[in-house]
Amino acid sequence: MLQLNDLQISIAVSGLKTGDNPQPGIPVIRSLRAAGFKGKIIGFVYDAMESGIYLDDIADEIYQMPYPSTGAESFLTRLNYIHSKSKIDVIIPTLDSEIPLYIRLHKELNALGIHTFICTEKQFNLRDKSKLFQYFTSKDVAVPKTVLLNSVAEINKAIQDIEFPVFIKGRLYEAYRANNIIEAQKYFWELQAKWGLPVIMQELMEGDEFNVVIVGDGKGNCLGMVPQRKLVITDKGKGFGGVVVNNPALEKFARKIIQILSWRGPCELEIIKDKEGAFHLLEINPRFPAWVRLAEGSGQNQPAATVLLALGEIIEELPPFKPGVLFIRHSEDIISDINLLGEISVNGELIRMHK
Template identity: 25%
Template sequence: MVREVVRINVLVTSISKKVPLLQAVRRAMKKMGMSGILIGADRNGNCIGKYFVDEFWPMPSLEHFTVEEFISICRKKQIRFIIPTRDGELPFFSAYRQVFQENGIVVMVSEQHAVDICLDKLRFYEVLSAHGFPVVPTALSLEELNDGDYVVKERYGAGARTIGLCLTKEKAHRHAQKLEAPVFQPFIPGIEMSIDLYMTRAGKAKGAVARKRDYVINGESQITTTIRNEKLEDLCIGVATYLGLYGHAVMQVIIDHEGQFHLIECNPRFGGASTVSLEAGLDSFYWFLLESQGVNLDDYPFNRSLKEKRQIRYPADFVIDL
């Protein structure tokens, strides 16, 4: 009797045009010696990413699924690992993280309470400031903040495309009327930083890489340069540890002209420009796959690159035969 070969497949959701991310996951699978395939999902059936995966799943929005239905599809597709890449789907996967685990599917997502805090900018400020972390003050009205210039953004999830920066009080009021649930922050001039880190299942930091956001378009770094700043990395590791994050996360911080840190937000997922931190030694996808198969990461040290890395993100052509 011929036995059916069971593959161990990896699902990446909301792949959009995240080609470097997909390539990084594929490299991690190859490094693991995995025989499974890379499956990409997106509700846009014409997304760019579909050409860079082994199988494309035109997945409807998660609101159309019960967790049982989603797990049933994963079983049919022999999916054992899931990597969510969009803020909007993190609540679903975090809420059912344990249910997936009980069904033999591991999701790279933090627990629900941590995700909820990170996706609510007001709560993020309230929780972390109460613990003494240097978080940028966040309020529901301008009257709660000191005079100066302001930042206006959506309270929930990622809203970089709709953010208003360095606005007067009058302009801030006007900008807020365009948003669904606006929050206000003081505008703090300085250097924009992102800090990528990986937190293990045991709640310990495996490594962190700080990088300067040299050139930003629509909230994403098009040019970013890694730097060494242990104090900044330690701060972000402290925040991630306090929140109980798991897997890859990205902190956003402003370093003001006096060298003080101002924590803006945390994205509890892999970021758009986080692939440069992989090049610097933060092997997040490989570590995730190792941990998911019960491997102790103590035997896999974080080897930080001796040279700093600069990443330039640019459009490229990919031609296929029809």
């Protein structure tokens, strides 16, 4: 098991929201602490109501960040300010929308001594939902039929190739099952307003759903891989319970995808096995998933490995995962003080003074 006991550094992690659609930051931080990390954890948030702000044992310092849509300049200015107050050594971004900025600012961050271990711009673009079908089917990787919608009128043409029910997906986030054209039009307008064009319409496949969390070395190899089968699925398609499975065919399929992309850093593959037993790639998410602690629990602490890789350490492939390890997501109320909400809302930062 990887240990971070001796590292005297500061690690920044984003995405501290929990709830019905949790972000990965909290489980990433808990995995780092499980690896013995005793250094400083800095939380990056975009909203004062991100629940992880109010957990005393998560982040030592909290800083509110400008939304990625404001652009690289304001993002870098804020990072410079935080770095001047509290030196940052490693950042683990956990939100899709941030990844392009961290890729773009790679040289500037390196000059500041801030390290990441994430995918390249080419890899990020090739795994985009709008490119997935065309690119991977040409590489002999099955992907459900996908149509890019640039207007609501195009739904009428698309259903000539894809039968209802279908998934209507936003470019970055969210997916809804549409059973008829009225529902498809409704979700198109909602997702266009949130995430812009194109909106994605994808064939809905029946079968067993799997997710695989992976850390790629950037050369086509998997340094860590843990597959899980979804056991509890919310109405938004999010996994709230799952079990680690030993399925050599699934692992072979996942390794092929990583090899094609020469993927660097963390990612999550969403895969479905159809009734005939064939695997189909649904999505590639370019960061850790919210269930990443299942990897730690099954013997692979992938967030800890990512920190070492960001620092330039050479690590071997992580130990084999333990099948049969189960996760069930648990929700609870956080009790805090209104003054903390005021502090992060007004000052944009919160510094905890631990005894």
